[in-house]
Amino acid sequence: MSMNIVKDFLLQLAIIATLVFTFQTFFATKSMRNKQHIGVIQAVLLAVAIVLCMSFPAYITANVRLDIRIVPLLLGALYGGWRTGIFLSATIILYRLLLGADLGLYTTIVTLVVSMPVILTSQKSFQHGGKNKRIKLALLLSIFYCLVGIAFGSIIGGVFIKTLLINLIHVCIATLAVWLFTSLNETIKEILLKNQQLQSAAKDAEISFLRSQINPHFLYNSLNSIAALCIDEPQKAEALTLDLSQYMQSRFNFKHMDTFTTIENELELVEIYLNIERARFGTRLAVEYDVDRQLAMCIPPLILQPLVENAIRHGLMTTLGGGTVIISIKKETDDVVRFAVEDNGIGMSTSTQEHIWHVDETKQGIGIGLQNLSQRMELLYGQRIHIESTEGIGTKVFFDIPVKPFELIGG
Template identity: 70%
Template sequence: MNIVKDFLLQLALVATLIFTFQTFFAEKLEKERENRNFIHALLLALAIVLCMSFPASVTSGIRLDIRIVPLLLGTLYGGWRTGLFLTATIILYRLYLGVDLGFYTTVITLIVSMPAILMCQKSFLHASKRRRINLALLLSIFYCFVGAASGSFIRGISTKFLLFNVIYMVITVAAVWSFISLNETIKEILLKNQRLQTAAKDAEISFLRSQIKPHFLYNSLNSIASLCIDDPKKAEALILDLSQYMKSSFNFKQMDTLTTIENELKLVKAYVNIEKARFGARLEVAYDVDLHLDMWIPPLVLQPLVENAIKHGLMTTLRGGTVSISVKNETGSVVRFAVEDNGSGMSATTLGEIWHADGKKQGTGIGLWNINQRIKLLYGQGICIESIEGSGTKVFFDIPVRPLVPIGG
């Protein structure tokens, strides 16, 4: 019964460490692959040390443990670096425990079996779930067979020794099957959850985009309509400019793709031209854009901010003012987008309440709330607002540099 308890203790220790990693670290560190692999290898090394520290003592000279479980999991899922690190952990800790016949058995077993495990690692990663389980079982049987053969060579063959190794092989194979199966199931659940989250995020972003395009059209056409009586020719020219932009902007085949800074600025300038024709000298626009920024950005992120600055910042005052549009590389890996006006600004109370009820209570329409939601969904951090009542408002956000690459092929 003590042997059963020892093996159950080892299984519990391995399970706790492995599934702690899957639950708390695997998904959170998906993008930080180096940190993820390091933590994974460290926890598996700890599992190996604990298994070797609490072995099942069969006789005074024979102690068995299931170190093969974390060793296989680490090597097959983590790659050769993790495999070599875990191998070194086993040898060094076994050396710390003492140089005896068991130490030599361990070294020989690892020298013979690890090359086979490493050779199968790539095939394992590209295999289906069933084939992964079968491959892991074959490798565990091979490891146990090598261990039994090396032990027989060093200690000599006896019926009791062979019987213990058969029992050990059964326990090891059962443990490997359980852990690989559970690990694959957890990976499937996490992947399914990730896909559902991505689908939900894409659906929300698409919904937000479907809001902002009609919103832009509605306000642009209203501005053009106000010119139809006073200056029909100018209104006609602006309609033609707007239609040319919409011809390329409403590309439904790429509804959910990113766009370039150049294309985004075309939209901004089309809108600014419409508003300048309407408000004349009261509206000035300044551009400070790094022309060498070749990167992908979400579409329709600047125009709503410019619209908000003009309508709610500048045109609420008789004097009007200037909107400054800045797109600059801040740190090499991050580009800052900023829209600033010297208009009426906002009070501290208005600034604190601007996110409530999607901003409509403050008269800002869906622009600020919409952009904030989209940026937060895509990059984890929304927009920032700095405003002083009577002096103006600055809205800015950062986007990681994503170099231009061909889309769809």
Template identity: 60%
Template sequence: MNLIKDFILQLAFIATLIFTLQIFFAERSERNGQMRIILSVIFGLSILLCMTFPVYVSSNVHMDIRIVPLLLGTLYGGLRTGILLCALTILYRFYIGVDLGFYTTILTLLFSMPAVVPFQKVFVKAQKKKRIQIALILSIYYCFVGLIVVSSFRGFSLNALQVHFIHLIITVMAVLFFTSLNETIKGMLQKNQQLQSEAKDAEIAFLRSQIKPHFLYNTLNSIAELCIDKPNKAEELTLNLSQYLRSSFDFKQLESLTTIENELELVKAYINIEKARFGARLNVEYDVDANLDIRIPPLILQPLVENAIRHGLMSNLRGGTVKISVKKEKGAGVSFAVEDNGCGMNDKKRDEILNPDVANRGIGLWNISQRIQLLYGRNIRIESAEGMGTKVFFDLPARPIEQVGG
């Protein structure tokens, strides 16, 4: 009975450390180098605790279930982690003392661990049920190797067989429990990440579906106003807009990216329409120094330009200037800025624009802010002063979009 209690103490050590691993680090990638270091530390500490508090069968015979963290660490961490854990086991056993147990430890590892290497590659690619089966087979194999090695040195006895049988049962149950637990938690996390990704994609699709009709509604209204005074210009702009939408917009692919070049074309198409309407009251300056082939989310500049014109400049009779900046930054980043010298806004109004709880907020700024936050985990920034103008700016990485939060 004391044997079982001592084995349970070792299981408690392993469980505490593995639960810690799952709670704090389970969402990280298995291929992450930092994650492998964490795995080595957690399972290495488990091995040391098991060996520090062994089960004493007699005054000169003691056992532990170090194979549980050793095996799981090798299967989940890879060959390097397994070699590191084996080396740690041998060094600590050497520190305890060079005796018969030291030599049986080396021989057991020498004959059992090479069998783990081919299985480890299969384990990584296998599904949950197959992984559990592999872990159980290897744990049983290790226990039998240990029994043969120890019996070769100490001889066979009924009492030794009973102890090894208890050791085998506890080891197999522990491996079954921890492998099943780990696979279940991983499955739950993967499902949760998938749901988060799907929810994020759905929200981004909704935001894009919201901004595109918003752009078309305002643009067509501008063209409609030209129809009375400048019908020929209205016709020309309508045809230009139709051609651009036909070549550049795909309403079926709400998840697709565009290039900086295409986004600037859309901005210019919109500005041509507004220039035809407002004439000399509207001035536009471009400062573009970036790779135009970099892919970005569509419609993240045009709504900002539209806001600058409609709410910043045209609220004044004198009009003003909009500056559009796309600049290359250090670290392969790109900075975007839309600045006007219009009426500006106070701090309260600026905070309300990006507040999702404000019912009368405009679509443009809030929509862009939400999409950039969802896609990149970044925020847009606003600088504004009443009577001075407004600047909206943000930075994006010049690389593929990464998953955020999930």
């Protein structure tokens, strides 16, 4: 008999463990944007655990059956909130009603009515507590719940020494199970949090590295363009050097590699670069803007200048007549802004477009800037840049940025 009781409780523990850790494995690390849906999934899984525990109780006698429904009930109420707690309580009452209207049903209802307000009131303190405080609070609440059940069961069914001893053993088992699952849950949460922090730190480091590559690249090309003017037009070269120096001093801070900028500042940087290129290429270079000036959002710095540079150097200036660059910043939808740079230069073949993403990073060329920018967009927003190009007609490079506040992917 005792071995059967042990097996029954172990079966309940296995059911709870399977469903709880399934949730932790597949859903706990999902984006916070799906928090509401994930909460529903969590509540449903815990409700299934409760129903299964109640379906496979430990039979102490023919009329006395015990289960550890308190474990998923407490986990749901404390981690999921009051809605989950009420949903799980309703699940217990409805399923107990299906099993039959007897003294156990009334004991269950009274126990939930008395204990759940205390549990839900303690939920806020639980959420704001540390690991040890959470475990202690969960243990106290589980003991309180079980004692309330014993008290009302004794009032309704009478007091018997044997029944009290069985109930006390049940309290110990239930409390031990609550301690086990709360401790494991807190440990898993700590591991997931540390993992997210490491991923976020790695992304920050990689983004900073990619930006550190772009900054010298921008300076190198800008200074080369100015140097080309020094012999024939030294005064213009001097003016452009001073403009670049002043801009770099006021707008371009190398120390803060993880800061964001505004569209206005980004366009100002592009205009500085274009002034340098116009001085060099003259009327061969024309620029058009299609920008929604009302947009107010933060964006990563140096996301347009590399595209403009590629359009000019590899799209337009490889032809004698030059051409036009169109810079576009427009809302694609209510939640997305599209940034695009288009030129009417020589264009690219399909094979050239594919080659861009596999170019050797140790060599200079059209692919380096695009690869770098695409990696930054993927790290920041989870999507790469797109290229549309036709030989002899031109090239369009674009990417989308959400209007919502910046949030690291996976962080």
